Amino acid sequence: MRYLRVAVHQEPAVRHPMHQFVVEQEGYSVSRLLQYNTSLAEEPAFLFHVDGDPAPYEPALRETDSVSTYEISRCPDDTFYLYVRETIPEHSRDFVGALTQPGLVRLMPVEYRADGTVRLTAVGPAEMLQTAVDEMPDGMDAEVLEVGEYDARRLDAGSDLTDRQFEAVLAAVDCGYYETPSEGSVEDVGDRLDCAPGTAAELLRRAERSVMRNVASTGPF
Numbered sequence: 001m002r003y004l005r006v007a008v009h010q011e012p013a014v015r016h017p018m019h020q021f022v023v024e025q026e027g028y029s030v031s032r033l034l035q036y037n038t039s040l041a042e043e044p045a046f047l048f049h050v051d052g053d054p055a056p057y058e059p060a061l062r063e064t065d066s067v068s069t070y071e072i073s074r075c076p077d078d079t080f081y082l083y084v085r086e087t088i089p090e091h092s093r094d095f096v097g098a099l100t101q102p103g104l105v106r107l108m109p110v111e112y113r114a115d116g117t118v119r120l121t122a123v124g125p126a127e128m129l130q131t132a133v134d135e136m137p138d139g140m141d142a143e144v145l146e147v148g149e150y151d152a153r154r155l156d157a158g159s160d161l162t163d164r165q166f167e168a169v170l171a172a173v174d175c176g177y178y179e180t181p182s183e184g185s186v187e188d189v190g191d192r193l194d195c196a197p198g199t200a201a202e203l204l205r206r207a208e209r210s211v212m213r214n215v216a217s218t219g220p221f
Helices: 017-024 054-062 090-099 126-134 152-158 163-174 186-193 197-218
Strands: 002-010 030-037 045-051 067-074 079-086 105-113 117-124 140-149
Touching: 002 126, 017 030, 017 054, 017 105, 054 067, 054 079, 090 117, 117 126, 126 140, 163 186, 163 197, 186 197
Parallel strands: none
Antiparallel strands: 002 117, 002 140, 030 045, 030 105, 045 079, 067 079, 105 117
16 A cells, blocks of 8 residues: 655645635745535535634635635634635646545645645555546646655654754754753754744744644554
């Protein structure tokens, strides 16, 4: 059983308006699709976790024509959960269709990132994974990030990290920050990332929180 992790580069014309909002606005890093219900016919329901302030986000959401209803649940760390129902435009249906063809399983979450990419993982036979890449609709280009034998333990552990959080973790490991006793400091991590120590500490804190949440949710192996 094989897995494929891709970054789908979408042109702005075919990008969802709220993904475009995340791309254009400061303070948003990623919007993660956690679960969805397609049995609601014309207006499927979706649950997202958005890394950013809901105050600027909500007015833009309210003005999005495809959205019929939504609810927001604020978190204490400048993130929020979003429940939304909306109609799906044709180009988005083609995108979803390429990755939900018979024989493939798409894993959650699906990440709508501030760099304009949609990152996701699919599991299935190798030939079907290749077909999914080949059948991307116009205006979308799939960059293969990783492919290999499926192992949920390895994939799940870091799947929620942003690129910057992952860079921080790599820098921390490389400088000995996690050694016992520690051989590196948060200042060393900041130097490697060319950012302030406080920013480096926050990146590590968020990365550690995401990894620990995944560990706790999956349990021991």
